[in-house]
Amino acid sequence: MRAALSLARSAQGSTFPNPPVGCIIAHSHEIIAFAATAPSGRPHAETKALAIAGNKAKGATLYSTLEPCTHKNIHNTPPCCQAIVSAKIARTCYPIQDPDPRTNGACKKILEKNNIIVTENVCPQEASQQLEPYLKRCHRTLPHITLKLAISLDGKISETSQPYRQRQTHISGAKARIYRNNLLRQSDAILIGAQTMRLDNPKLLLDEILISPEETQERHPFASIRIILDGGLTIPLESNLVQTVDHAPLWILTRAAEAASDKGTALKNSGVRLIPVPALSRQGGGVRLSLIEAMHTLAAEGIASILCEGGAKLAHELLSENLADRMILFSAPHTLGAQGLSMLASNNPKRFDFQLEETLTLDQDEIKTFRPQHNNV
Ligand SMILES: NC(=O)c1ccc[n+]([C@@H]2O[C@H](COP(=O)([O-])OP(=O)(O)OC[C@H]3O[C@@H](n4cnc5c(N)ncnc54)[C@H](OP(=O)(O)O)[C@@H]3O)[C@@H](O)[C@H]2O)c1
Numbered sequence: 130m131r132a133a134l135s136l137a138r139s140a141q142g143s144t145f146p147n148p149p150v151g152c153i154i155a156h157s158h159e160i161i162a163f164a165a166t167a168p169s170g171r172p173h174a175e176t177k178a179l180a181i182a183g184n185k186a187k188g189a190t191l192y193s194t195l196e197p198c199t200h201k202n203i204h205n206t207p208p209c210c211q212a213i214v215s216a217k218i219a220r221t222c223y224p225i226q227d228p229d230p231r232t233n234g235a236c237k238k239i240l241e242k243n244n245i246i247v248t249e250n251v252c253p254q255e256a257s258q259q260l261e262p263y264l265k266r267c268h269r270t271l272p273h274i275t276l277k278l279a280i281s282l283d284g285k286i287s288e289t290s291q292p293y294r295q296r297q298t299h300i301s302g303a304k305a306r307i308y309r310n311n312l313l314r315q316s317d318a319i320l321i322g323a324q325t326m327r328l329d330n331p332k333l334l335l336d337e338i339l340i341s342p343e344e345t346q347e348r349h350p351f352a353s354i355r356i357i358l359d360g361g362l363t364i365p366l367e368s369n370l371v372q373t374v375d376h377a378p379l380w381i382l383t384r385a386a387e388a389a390s391d392k393g394t395a396l397k398n399s400g401v402r403l404i405p406v407p408a409l410s411r412q413g414g415g416v417r418l419s420l421i422e423a424m425h426t427l428a429a430e431g432i433a434s435i436l437c438e439g440g441a442k443l444a445h446e447l448l449s450e451n452l453a454d455r456m457i458l459f460s461a462p463h464t465l466g467a468q469g470l471s472m473l474a475s476n477n478p479k480r481f482d483f484q485l486e487e488t489l490t491l492d493q494d495e496i497k498t499f500r501p502q503h504n505n506v
Pocket residue numbers: 277278279280285286287288289291292293294321322323324325326328329358359360361363412414415416417418419420438439440441442443444446470474
């Protein structure tokens with residue numbers, strides 16, 4: 130099961146809208162097939178492994194990191210549970226039931242009816258930890274959010290005079306940037322606030338200095354979905370985000386009225402997806418959207434894991450609405466001084482408590498992972 134879990138880990142972030150699952154088929158102490166969920170979520174790991182095993186699957190044991198599904202997909206291919214029965218597997222092991230209401234324990238009943246031995250609760254803690262985003266999406270219709278910020282020693286994320294991304298190479302070293310790439314690879318989506326979009330004009334893709342050209346090709350169209358919180362639909366058509374819409378999907382959370390405007394139509398014609406979110410109240414010149422509604426909508430779209438890359442206002446808002454599940458701070462050995470922007474910004478700043486989970490030192494950078502004290506999952 131631990132080997133199957135490591136297969137599932139390799140598929141994290143590429144299987145939207147399905148969870149990353151690993152599967153191993155073994156017979157007489159020999160592994161005869163292994164697979165992880167395919168990019169875009171289909172085929173499932175079990176179906177792939179059974180196809181590889183062919184006739185050898187008869188009488189074998191199948192290990193899956195999640196209860197196999199009992200529902201057909203849109204292409205009308207049989208559910209994994211049915212494929213296990215047809216392959217005459219002798220025993221099926223998995224750690225936890227699939228909370229998807231279409232399965233949720235139904236597989237066990239079908240398998241046992243067909244005289245297949247079912248062993249549940251194999252490595253349930255490891256699997257639950259790995260499937261934390263999927264479980265949160267199923268149980269709470271909310272995505273699992275990782276808040277990632279690169280900070281200076283004095284807790285600043287940017288010099289107000291200079292956009293952060295123009296200095297990114299100075300804030301984090303090469304190893305820290307590889308680590309950031311891996312966080313992005315493991316996430317269904319990446320989110321930023323409108324001000325970071327306006328000031329930094331980012332692409333929100335993998336850091337290309339550190340990946341091979343083949344991987345850039347390979348990622349498309351399975352790259353993490355780029356999401357901007359932009360109530361006033363201020364994103365320029367000529368921004369890097371819109372101009373790279375062929376590299377990775379771009380979704381904008383905005384007001385219904387903005388989505389229906391001429392600018393909204395122009396963006397849609399450029400391949401951008403606009404997602405209307407209910408507005409709460411006017412916020413200065415801008416529009417304040419309901420963040421909780423926005424996150425419910427994204428979860429309903431199948432997004433289970435989000436990496437939020439700032440800025441300070443969005444970070445504060447996510448923490449104060451209890452929407453952030455972990456916070457990862459990349460801290461570099463310098464200060465930004467009085468001109469620096471604090472890592473959390475609000476007109477009504479709050480105190481937050483965290484528990485330190487892990488500290489990693491990568492050359493000059495220290496990467497600390499914290500859990501907010503309340504547990505969202
Ligand atoms: N070091 C790092 O890790 C890092 C990472 C990212 C960014 N940064 C830096 O952070 C700075 C920007 O941060 P920031 O705090 O000024 O801005 P921000 O958090 O990036 O964006 C805030 C803006 O997002 C929109 N927004 C946020 N919540 C919203 C809601 N509920 N409804 C509708 N819109 C909402 C609003 O846009 P409107 O103004 O249009 O209403 C708001 O002003 C930049 O200097 C950037 O370089 C640093």
